[in-house]
Amino acid sequence: MTMRPGRLKSYILVGIQFSALLVLAGTGPWLARHPILLTMEVAALALAAWAILTMRIRHLNVLPDVRQGSHLVREGPYRWIRHPMYAAILLGALALVLDTPTPLRWVVYAVLAVDLLVKLHYEERLLAAAFPAYRTYQETSKRLIPFIY
Known part of the structure; x- marks a missing residue:
């Protein structure tokens, strides 16, 4: 059985993300020691939990592929940002890197950020193809940072 090229791309992007x-x-503690950075981590976890609860956990998919029977979610954090899970990952990981910065951790964070941006753009193409209303949704929401990007 062969894997279609798009599916392989999805697995590669997720593999880089989890690696x-x-x-x-x-390479460092899992909880930031500085109160502001710990607050960033907690905020990231809260955003992720809110996104999962809004979309329903049974619909959670780490791959950017659109599952059969999916629907477009525009409530909760998705009202303002289209990719709250990616935003939560980037925010939480940034807190950890800032708490214990090393050259390796900065490089890995940069790789993670680039990977998630590539994954985000790929996922948006798939969502636009699957949901005609996605183009309108893109005009009324931002990708990762409310009101900015």
Whole structure:
């Protein structure tokens, strides 16, 4: 059985994402020591939890592929940003890197950020193809940072 090229791209993007997160988890503490950075981590976890609860956990998909029977979610954090899970990952990982900065951790964070941006753009193409209303949704929301980007 052969894998279609798009599916392979999805697995590669997710593989890079989880590899980067594992390196960050393995090269420093999992909880930031500075109160502001710990607050960033908590905010990231809260955003992720809100996104998962809004979309329903049974619809959670780490791959950017659109599942059969999916629907476009525009409530909760999705009202303001289209990719709250990616935003949560980037915010939480940034807190960890800032708490224990090393050249390796900065490089890994950069790889994670680039990977998630590539994954985000790829996912948006798939969502636009699957949901005609996605183009309108893009005009009324930002990608990762409310009111900015």
